[in-house]
Amino acid sequence: MLELNRFIxxxxxxxxxxxxxxxxxPALPGVSPSCNIPPTFPKVPRGRVDYDKMFDFVTRPRFLELPPLPVQHTLPQIWKPQTYPTCQLHCFCAGRLQEWPSELPLEGTVQGTFTWAFAKAFAAGELRSTVAQQQQALEGITAQLKQHFxxxxxxxxxxxxxSASSSDSVFA
Incomplete structure (x- = not known):
């Protein structure tokens, strides 16, 4: 995430x-003062998982335990970047840190929920949505998936x- 932040x-x-x-x-550190999260991978408490029942569910959460990685630098306890991006950055994230990314049987194959919903929302906006329209459509599609699965x-x-606005185009 720090490398992505440096690129941005x-x-x-x-x-x-x-x-x-x-x-x-699914969160990018240092986007703006209001979205300044630490660039670490803390263990997120997500409740108990009964692995024996995993095969009974239609949805499959994706599990990823990141090992500690050697780093070339040290970070203060609370990371505060000196500057924030000056470009118009729109970052669509799969979910909150406490949530599991999931895969579902959609259109005949098991697919990642967020990527599928993002593509559907963008197609529904005829590939020219504003950021706000895309987010609203994405939330609507995800809400329908929550009811169905x-x-x-x-x-x-x-x-x-x-410098970004919800009235910007998703892709210019």
């Missing part, structure tokens, strides 16, 4: 970037840099 910091003001994070740690916990999250 190099994008000039006035440029637009849309990121889509469909992963087990027991066990879906994902709630899409949108993070915007200070």
């Amino acid at each position: 910091m190099q994008i000039p003001a006035g440029a637009a970037l849309t990121t889509i994070l469909d992963c087990s740690y 027991q066990g879906v916990e994902q709630s899409p999250v949108l993070m915007l840099s200070q």
Whole structure:
């Protein structure tokens, strides 16, 4: 995540970037002062999992335990970047940290819930949605999946840099 943050910091003001994070740690550090999360991978308490029943569920949560990685630097307890991206950054995230990313049998094959919903929402907007329209459609599709499939916990999250707006185009 720090490498992605470093890359984003190099994008000039006035440029637009849309990121889509469909992963087990779906949050980008240092997006803006209001979205300043630490660039670490803390263990997230997600409740007890009964592995014997995993095969009975239609949904399959994806599990990822990240091992400690050697780092070349040390981070303060609370990471505060000196600057934030000047570009228009729109970051669509699969869910909250406490939620499991899931895979579902959709359209004849098992697919990642967030990626499938993002593509459906974008197609519904005829490939020219604003960030707000995309997020609203994404939340609606995800809500329908939650009603249809027991066990879906994902709630899409949108993070915007200070220069970004929900009225921006998802992809210019």
